[in-house]
Amino acid sequence: MRLETDITKFLPDGEARQRLALSGLVKATGFSRGLVIDVALPDRLQGDLGADAAAALVDGLASDLTASGLFTSVRSGTETAMTADFQRLYFPRRLAFLSDAPTTQIPRLFSPEGLAAALGRLKDALMLPSAPLLKRLATADPVLSFTDLLQRIQDGAAKLAPRQHAGHWFSADGRHAMVLTETAAPAFDTDAQRAAIAAVRERFAARDAEAGGGFTLAFTGLGRFVVESEGRAKADIAFASTAATIASVLLFLAFFRRLRFLVLAFIPVTLGVAVAVGVLAGWKGSIHGLTLGFGGVLIGAGMDYPIHLLNGLRAPPDMAPGAEARAARAMRRNLWAGVLSSVAGFLILALSDYPGIREIAAFCIIGMLSTFAFTTLFLPPLRPWLAPRTGQRPPPASRLPIERALAALARHRTALLIGMAVLALASAAALPSLRLEDDARALDAGAPATLAEDATVRSHLPTSAFPRVILASGADLQEALARNDAVAADLAARKAAGTGPDFAGLHPFLPAAALQSENLAALAALPDPAVAVRSALATAGFKPERFQPFFDALADAREGRVAPLVPSDLKGTALGGILDGFTFDQGGRSWVLTLAGPEVAPGDLDGLARDDGTVLLLDPRALVSSLVTSSQRQTLWLVVAGILANVLLIAALRRRPRLALATLAPTLLTLLIVTGGIAALGVPLNFLHLVSLLLILCTGTDLGMFLLDEDAGAAGGAGAAPTVLLSAATTAVSFGILAFCQTSALASVGVTVGVGSVLLGVLTFATRAVAHGGRHAGS
Amino acid sequence: MTLLACLASPAMAAEVPAAPAVPLSQPCDKVPGLVQAFAEVSTLRAAFTDSKDIAILDAPLVSKGHVYYQRPDRLHLATETPSRQSVTLVGTRVRVVQEDLGREQAMDLGVSDVAKAVVANILLVLGGRIDALSALYRCTAEPDRDAWRMTLVPLREPMTKVVRQMQVRLARDGTLREVRVEELDGDASTMSFTATVTNRPFTDQEVRSYFTP
Incomplete structure (x- = not known):
């Protein structure tokens, strides 16, 4: 499987994308087909003497690079034969x-x-x-x-x-010798590009030392950005998936302190992610770094199914007639509601013009369906093994004063409602200032030092x-x-x-x-x-x-x-x-x-x-930006369609309007607050924010279904509070970790979903308190 | 590749005879007072008359105008008759404006060793850089009317491929009077200077006006 890092792969298909592909073939500027090397003269060397020394250095460097076999062309000036030809x-x-x-x-x-x-x-x-x-x-x-x-x-x-000096290219001020290279491998062959970059650095260091030192190397080119982008993507994926896993494990153990449950909760999720990666790799042969970064933390969201089911399987049976069957039905219904709402949302998103969004949607659908399948197939047969043992201490989660907290909240029902209404109004008021991202670089900005070097080198060439x-x-x-x-x-x-x-x-x-x-x-x-x-x-x-x-x-x-x-x-x-x-x-x-x-x-x-x-x-540059914005409005409408689909789905499942409203209210309010917050902060909304909103929707639907279900026996309603809390916490932490990623797009998803999940948890419990007070279904 | 590179290409060079013998005279640095008189010039303003004797023309081509020089590498040559045109040089950047024809072109001397050498030699002569000239030319001098006549025979390529010799006439106070360049193909040009003012700094406005390439 190949890891893609080209952000333009996320851009919409169509004529404009073909134009972008054409622009990538433009060789005259020298940036798309290799590395442009810039050797700055030290201050001690001035005038023709300095230029001669720089020319000698770049001649040596060009000779070394040509001999390396990594470059098909290394040119440091007009060929002497050119005039004669x-x-x-x-x-x-x-x-x-x-x-x-x-x-x-x-x-x-x-x-x-x-x-x-x-x-x-x-x-x-x-x-x-x-x-x-x-x-x-x-x-x-x-x-x-x-x-x-x-x-x-x-x-x-x-x-x-x-500008030329003695047949060598220089910047207009004569202080930078320029070398245009063409690498043997294409720009997206990262291994070969990495080797070429290493050769440039290593050979320059040697030639600089020979020349007495003091020369400065700068270089740029698509290959460098690709290599660095891949480095960032790999580091982000490794960091996010590892940190999300560790955080989820710690949270799980803090709540339930049962290692076997931890294993059982992780197996379906790990298998689900593995299936998603396998299917996409087999289908396309490659996965984009953003998809993997996004999917790597899906483990936190995907754990909801096994967590809720484990909670249900461990719950003490209700002795009332028909109660056990009713609770089992409610559990199935809630789990199905969760997976259906997620799949519905991402299926609608799969209609996006952005190939990258479609890839993320496909990854999420396959991952969630697989996790759901593994959860519902493998966990129920283990019920006898899962039941609490005699004399076993209850898990810490059961000792959480959730009922007391809910009761306390319920006493301030009016204040809660007013607070939620104010938040909703304030967020709605900020919405008109919402603007869409129009700069592709905001999705995967290069390292500041690399960008500065790129700008400097470009400014030294007339093509700028x-x-x-x-x-x-x-x-x-x-x-x-x-x-x-x-x-x-x-x-x-x-x-x-x-x-x-x-x-x-x-x-x-x-x-x-x-x-x-x-x-x-x-x-x-x-x-x-x-x-x-x-x-x-x-x-x-x-x-x-x-x-x-x-x-x-x-x-x-x-x-x-x-x-x-x-x-x-x-x-x-x-x-x-x-x-x-x-x-x-x-x-x-x-x-x-x-x-x-x-x-x-x-x-x-x-x-x-x-x-x-x-x-x-x-x-x-404008083309990339126009491509970035061209389909964002469409993606926004797709997310709105996904929200409507979920609303209809929950309404159909809940049947009672008041219950449906209570189930959806925290999620819809969270979406409104997050979007209003993005607008108020002046952050441009990019298409990955939109995907994040859909993810919040899916998570919120899960939480609402369980926490506000009075039919699910001990595992529903307030009885589901510990698992709802754990679900919200794992989602918040897993995605919050993305906020620390180097890739701008992943960081924006991390902030959005991280903050959204925390809000979601708080608002879901607040809604529960408003709707039901601290009462347990059975109490 | 630029205009000058192609114009100066060896492929375009005419068949030329070998360099001629140089008249016997004293080496420049042995002539008492010459080095001191032909001292370094930081700025120069002068009127000029240039007469070019070219084989393809029936009569010499005569032009008049003004020259402005600022050490080390700025030159503005403004021809006023028979047509208005100017050459501005700053470093290796050259701008030629042919006002009567409404044409303008910019070029970089860096691409042509010949063009660069020709211009460098003009600058050295205008700047009174006898030390640098002595490294590039066999420099001899002899008394001439009221002052000296220096004869410069190129020692190195690319000037040996273009120029047979240069003769520089100086007033006794070292003021530049005339520069005659004899080319290998027999053509020659003589540039005479009058109203010469040296070492008077240019104002900022003059610098912008004369030395913007």
Whole structure:
């Protein structure tokens, strides 16, 4: 069985989730496919000297990591071959990249006015200090097509490249050397990710020592979060289940001081949880950490069945005619009511859009039904063995002054009713301020130190300025590239108009072959442009005879000797990584991405996405948050439906409205107070709070059924008080323990159910006092 | 990868002849008073006239404007005629604004050793860093009219692949008069300085205006 820790697995299915999966394939930012390593320079090293030392360190580190076999790619700067490859691939094709609108712009460029303007630009450029470099190209490219192409690329994809020093990537302030790695194993292979992280730490320590010390390592990446999240989940599960078990054992022994009862109470629960784990593992092959954390403490809630049944089996028989049979029927009815109300609640919750909620619901249903089955099948045959022995001291629970306490409470019946009414009104008044959680990070926030490190490393990379992703897809890569060209044109128009964000993408680097062919065709359609160029050169003060390389290039382009650049040309070259970072295949389609900056105005990219899904706009962080909130309202209604189902079930079982009301009142009041409390404290309600409310409902129904049942003989009504008290206490403690978990979602469940269970116990006894005073059924 | 990296690529380099012989003269550090006169400059303001003699052009390309330098690595070169354009350098970050064409581009010199070396040498000359120049060039000097003429012949790549020699003319008080750069392909540029003011601190407003990359 595999333990899942990805919080996004809890998010709803559907189109948005598919988009999230797509965003996970975005490689250009470097965070989803490996680790981004940041080596900070010590203060003692400044300027080029410091940068050189950092470059030497990261070279060594990169070499070590590559040799470890744990990484498929370790890059600390632009490959030296990249410039040469770029020249080799692009310079001969520069005229195929002339324009995004070749049919109109190329004739304009080669008109007398266009050429005069282009040559004027060349002269201006030759006046700059970069002239010695530029003039090397001038005779082969007087219209500066290659320079413009480079500029477009620099304005596009190259904006995502970090600052460089001696071929190495650095942060903008030059104080952090950056290394982008790609791990051999996927991010969710925690063992491999753990090994990769250990290798980074260990090899950095060695290289830092070699370099004289003082360098600081920071790194981030999905793999790190997954490893830490799994660590937290495992620690939480181990802690919660162990602590819940110990607490339940201690409480049980404190109440009953009978070891054999303890064993008998735990066997059904342990088997129930084991069956739930087994079924889910066999069905899905994996269980989410939150489900196990939640299910691990279900042991406390599941103990209710064996506790109540044991209490009933041990109760002294009532000598009145038919009383024993009546008590047995009442016990069965109450146990069935308990399990049916729980199953009904969780069955309704299983309709949730959240796969994680469905998993928890399935776990709870299977666990509770199994526990119930084991309890009712195995415990009754043991009744002769369970009866109190002669001379045996009564358990401590029987000495609890419950009847006196109930009688005392009953004397203040009016005050109790007023108190409960005030609590209900105050809680109801707080409800309008209730808000739903909209931040996925609240469910499983990483360790603060890791989050801070992540933010620091991200801020050192230019990709942090481009949080949004636009994906263009096609049946093949050329179709996707063509759509990406249209996206780039649209974005450029918006940016030029000041209504769109900055963006960076593949378009200037690799437009569709069709667009390149259009450029070449537009050149071929010109009536002998060489004549116009010669004339323009002479007019502008250039020596036309020096420009033969350009006339040759023009002839090659016009006569079909220039082939468009296609993706396969880039494969295996130093430029292949750029193509790889901006494209991927998913769902039988090819995808090309463009990164966009933050909103310059609300809806600045409206209309860019296409209804047919061929162009998608993603904001991964907002997407996760929208997914978190998208179905919470639905889950809220499902919980309300679960409450209604329980109300109807209890009403049907109780038959008498007053008794049904008394049975349900403590639970409904507890739900109201807990929800009002969450609202009053300003805590956003997440879907796990909602599950918790349902759990309180199930527990409350159990308590009410037993404590307010006057037909159950010595094990019902006030006679059930010790076991009701034990049930409430085990539930409160078991779930309260979750409040100390590291996983935020589990902690929120712990607080909610822990507080809810305590309230439930108090209110159930208060209701009992209000409804029946301290009277025992038989008294 | 950036513009400069590609422009400076060896693949683009023209076939060039070997470095020429250097005229006999005294090493810079042996010329009495030169080091003291060409002292370190913390700031510099000057008007310039730049004449570029390029083989592909019928006539020299002449431009005029102002230069502003702040030690150690800030430079603002504003060309005013025949067209308005400026180059701003801070560290390795460069911004080029061609006002008449409405174009602007930013780049990082870190990607190109050649571009970085060219700019570093300009800064060393403007800053009067004869000590640093002597490490990179064979520096000789001889008396010239009212002052000195320094000749700098590059000793190391990448400058040996681009520049044949630089000649720096100084006034007797060490004020920079002219820098002539002769390239290996025979092209040359001569930048003359007038109205030179050195070591007058820039105001905050001037710093923002001239040195924001």
